[in-house]
Structure formats: C-alpha cells, structure tokens
Amino acid sequence: MTGRNRSTWSALVVLTLACIAAPAQAQKQYGPGVTDSEIKIGTTTPYSGPASAYSAGAISATAYFAMINDQGGVNGRKINFISLDDAYSPPKTVEQIRRLIESDEVAFLVNPVGTAPNMAVVKYINQKKVPHLFVGSGATVFNDPEHYPWTMSWTPHYASEGEIYAKYILSEKPDAKIGILAQNDDLGRDYLMGFRRGLGDKAETMIVSTQAYNTTDPTVDSQVVSLKASGADVFFIVTIPKFSAQAIRKAYDVDWHPQEIVVSIGSSIAGAIKPAGFDAAKGIISAAYQKDPADPQWRDDPEMKAWNVWMDKYNPRIGKSDYYAPYGYNIGYAVVQILKQCGDNLTRENIMQQASHLNMELPLLLPGIRLQTSPTDLRPIKQMRLVRFNGERYVLFSDVIESN
Structure with a gap:
C-alpha cells in the first residue's frame, strides 16, 4: 500500500469510528456536576446552632447515598453529596449555596433545611436555574411554579x-x-x-x-x-x-x-x-406522614426491616427514634429514583422535568400516602395522619387526611 493510500485508509477508519461513536455520545447529555462516573449534589443544613437537630436528615441522606454507591451508584455513577453547615442562619445559607453552585458546581440541590434560610436563596437559585428539590420547609412560598419553577418542597405545607x-x-x-x-x-x-x-x-x-x-x-x-x-x-x-x-x-x-x-x-x-x-x-x-420505627405495627414490615439493617450498617450515628432518620432515608430513595428516570440525560432541565412528574410510593411513607407532583403543583406530599404520644411512642389515631 502506497503512502497516499495508507493515509486515505487511515482517514476512512477514523471517520468510520467517529460515525459509530457519535450515536452513543449523542445519547449522553450532561449538565454541571455530572460526568460518566459522578453526580454532584449539594445541600445546606444546621450542623450547629439552635436547629442542629435537623442535621440528622442530611446525615441520614448521606448514609443512604453511601449505600447506593457501595451498590455501584446510579446507572454507573457515584453520588457525591456535599453537605454544608449553615447554622440555620440565612446569611450563612447564602454563602454556602453560592459555594455549592458557583464553586462546587453541583447538578442540583436537595433538602436544604429551613424556611428563612431557603427564603434567602430561592430567588438566586431560580435565577441560576438549578433544581432546588425537596426543600426542608412546608412554607407555601416553596410551591409557586409561576415565580419559582425550579423549587419544590418536601414537608407537607x-x-x-x-x-x-x-x-x-x-x-x-x-x-x-x-x-x-x-x-x-x-x-x-x-x-x-x-x-x-x-x-x-x-x-x-x-x-x-x-x-x-x-x-x-x-x-x-x-x-x-x-x-x-x-x-x-x-x-x-x-x-x-x-x-x-x-x-x-x-x-x-x-x-x-x-x-x-x-x-x-x-x-x-x-x-x-x-x-x-x-x-x-x-x-x-x-x-x-412517615412510618414511626418505634411503632410495633411495622415490626414485620419488609421495608422497615430493610431500614433497620441499613441503620445498623450505614447510619449508626443517628438514633432509630429520631424522626429525621427515616426522613433522610425517604429523601435519598426519592432522589435515586429521579436519577434513574433521568438515565443518561442529566441536564438540570431534565432533572427538574422528572422531579415535577412524580407519582411513586416510598418505603417509609405511611400506607395511602405517596409522592405526587405536577408542573402546576410541586408539593410532593399532600397527606398526613394524626398521632398521639402514649408515653413511649406515637400512635396513629386518624385516617389519611388530604390537604388542599
């Protein structure tokens, strides 16, 4: 083969390989914080200050993602969950959220805690068009798709x-x-x-x-x-x-x-x-709206058994009586489901699209309660049941109550 023919042949091989690879590459769409091996997610929570009890939620979500990573991640990508202390102080929240978006370049935010802290950053987050998912607040302002289409609450209003x-x-x-x-x-x-x-x-x-x-x-x-x-x-x-x-x-x-x-x-x-x-x-x-691990009616519940195993292995820092242990577990489960639905289209736009079209059960929600969202109603949880503390644990005493 002459030098000229060899060059032509090499060019054809390169072109053919490029054509073969193009469809595979085209299927993957990534936004900030996403690679073939990693998805960066961020949150703020009060590890210090007067509301530090809430940090058990972020600790538990971190533990849930650790389990998922041990299992190989989501669609082959490990979750890098960056959780920063804001001490329940709005000025500190502003500083930490800016760091997560501008420096760490997270794909999205999940369950930042507190009404006042989130109020301090909700406009900025929406201007940046970053999914602001499962906000740790039931304030009605966090269900306002007209003004804040990138924000959705978790807690019932x-x-x-x-x-x-x-x-x-x-x-x-x-x-x-x-x-x-x-x-x-x-x-x-x-x-x-x-x-x-x-x-x-x-x-x-x-x-x-x-x-x-x-x-x-x-x-x-x-x-x-x-x-x-x-x-x-x-x-x-x-x-x-x-x-x-x-x-x-x-x-x-x-x-x-x-x-x-x-x-x-x-x-x-x-x-x-x-x-x-x-x-x-x-x-x-x-x-x-979630199962109480201390309630004996869930003793033989398969989901609660799995939660207890997970607590022992991944989340021993948090007591099993802590409300925010099942809370963080449920949030982690929902986030993983959203990422699974995204597949290889991990743009911020598609992440928000999946989050705004949820209709799913979670392992530790009470029976009859499920996540449901739409582009015009971004409240995932709309139902609750009344409970009474009997001196040892909470006991359910009402049917599911739907909120308007």
Missing part, C-alpha cells in the same frame, strides 16, 4: 397542617381556649394562617393568647408562663425541636396540663420528646 389541627379541635373540643407559641418568621406565620383559616369565624374567640419567640432566644419559659396565665386549655406549639422540648417541659414544671398539639416539624422523639421528658410529653398530639 404548614398552612395545610395547621388547618388539620384546627378542624380536630373544632370536632373534639369546640369550646377550647387556645394558647399559641409560634416561631416569629414565615414558618410560624404559615402555620397560624392555616390554623386560623381552619377555625374560621371562631378564631377570634377561641384563641386567647399568642406568644412569639425567635430562634436566637435562649428559652421560651416566659412565654409559656404567660400562656398558662391566659387560662388556655389547649396549647398549640409551633416550634422547632429545641423549643418544643423547652415548651413541653416548662408547661409540665409549672403544673399546666392543657391538651398540647405540637407541629410535625417539632415533634421528633429524639429531638423534642426525650429532652422534654416522656412523662411531660404524654398525650401530645401531632401529625405524621
């Missing part, structure tokens, strides 16, 4: 949950005198909006006192004393776990024994009930 409690009070104790302790931010305002809506025109007469607190306050003792003095016989506690524990304990210590209702985000046995004391918390009512 606070306003809807507040309405559920109001309807329960009207049916069981219509002559109640209600005292309220609420966090002084959008979290507290959303719960109270729904609670008042549920009480309707009776809100003005039934609510006899409302006390607020800030997350920087050392205690809520004075607020609880004021609420007792109001004569309230129902105590609606709209707080994060640290302050739930303080409120429950103080009411017990001052010999005030109203019917206590604690919002789901402040009801963790590990984060709120145990620090308050099991005797002090007996009879508390809350709402749930």
Whole structure:
C-alpha cells in the first residue's frame, strides 16, 4: 500500500469510528456536576446552632447515598453529596449555596433545611436555574411554579397542617381556649394562617393568647408562663425541636396540663420528646406522614426491616427514634429514583422535568400516602395522619387526611 493510500485508509477508519461513536455520545447529555462516573449534589443544613437537630436528615441522606454507591451508584455513577453547615442562619445559607453552585458546581440541590434560610436563596437559585428539590420547609412560598419553577418542597405545607389541627379541635373540643407559641418568621406565620383559616369565624374567640419567640432566644419559659396565665386549655406549639422540648417541659414544671398539639416539624422523639421528658410529653398530639420505627405495627414490615439493617450498617450515628432518620432515608430513595428516570440525560432541565412528574410510593411513607407532583403543583406530599404520644411512642389515631 502506497503512502497516499495508507493515509486515505487511515482517514476512512477514523471517520468510520467517529460515525459509530457519535450515536452513543449523542445519547449522553450532561449538565454541571455530572460526568460518566459522578453526580454532584449539594445541600445546606444546621450542623450547629439552635436547629442542629435537623442535621440528622442530611446525615441520614448521606448514609443512604453511601449505600447506593457501595451498590455501584446510579446507572454507573457515584453520588457525591456535599453537605454544608449553615447554622440555620440565612446569611450563612447564602454563602454556602453560592459555594455549592458557583464553586462546587453541583447538578442540583436537595433538602436544604429551613424556611428563612431557603427564603434567602430561592430567588438566586431560580435565577441560576438549578433544581432546588425537596426543600426542608412546608412554607407555601416553596410551591409557586409561576415565580419559582425550579423549587419544590418536601414537608407537607404548614398552612395545610395547621388547618388539620384546627378542624380536630373544632370536632373534639369546640369550646377550647387556645394558647399559641409560634416561631416569629414565615414558618410560624404559615402555620397560624392555616390554623386560623381552619377555625374560621371562631378564631377570634377561641384563641386567647399568642406568644412569639425567635430562634436566637435562649428559652421560651416566659412565654409559656404567660400562656398558662391566659387560662388556655389547649396549647398549640409551633416550634422547632429545641423549643418544643423547652415548651413541653416548662408547661409540665409549672403544673399546666392543657391538651398540647405540637407541629410535625417539632415533634421528633429524639429531638423534642426525650429532652422534654416522656412523662411531660404524654398525650401530645401531632401529625405524621412517615412510618414511626418505634411503632410495633411495622415490626414485620419488609421495608422497615430493610431500614433497620441499613441503620445498623450505614447510619449508626443517628438514633432509630429520631424522626429525621427515616426522613433522610425517604429523601435519598426519592432522589435515586429521579436519577434513574433521568438515565443518561442529566441536564438540570431534565432533572427538574422528572422531579415535577412524580407519582411513586416510598418505603417509609405511611400506607395511602405517596409522592405526587405536577408542573402546576410541586408539593410532593399532600397527606398526613394524626398521632398521639402514649408515653413511649406515637400512635396513629386518624385516617389519611388530604390537604388542599
């Protein structure tokens, strides 16, 4: 073969190989944070500060992804989950979210925690068109596809949950005198909006006192004393776990024994009930959407058995009574399902497309409750059931309640 023919033949081989490879390459579409071997995901959570109990969720999600990576990852790609401390401080959240997007170049964000922290970054994240998935807040602002199409919540909406409690009070104790302790931010305002809506025109007469607190306050003792003095016989506690524990304990210590209702985000046995004391918390009512590992009805449940095995191997740092252990597990499961559905199209646009078209069960959601989203309704979880603490664990006592 002459030199000229050899060159022509080599060119033909190169062209043929390029043509063969082109379809395979065309099938893969990657956005920032994605390679053939890795998918970078980011979050912020309060590993320090007044809301540090919530960090168990991120620790548990990290442990779930570690299990997935040990199994080979998702479609051959390992998950690199970058979880940064923001101390539940909005300025710190801004700093850390900018780092995740601009420096770490994550593909998307999953379950950053807190209403005020997420409010501080939601506009920026949407301007950057980064999927902002499963936000750790039930504030209604995080279901606003018109203004924030890249953002979706995880927690059932606070306003809807507040309405559920109001309807329960009207049916069981219509002559109640209600005292309220609420966090002084959008979290507290959303719960109270729904609670008042549920009480309707009776809100003005039934609510006899409302006390607020800030997350920087050392205690809520004075607020609880004021609420007792109001004569309230129902105590609606709209707080994060640290302050739930303080409120429950103080009411017990001052010999005030109203019917206590604690919002789901402040009801963790590990984060709120145990620090308050099991005797002090007996009879508390809350709402749930996920299985309680301490509930004996799930003892033989295959999904709960698998969770216990996973906890022992991958998540021993977190107690099995911690609300945020199954929480993080469920979130990890949902994220992996979204990534599986994306296949090799791992652009931010397709990740958001898959997240906004969910219809799936999760292993540790209560029966009858499932994730469902659409482009016009980005709330994944819309259903809850009422529970009562019996001195050892929460016991279900209502059917599935759908929120509007």
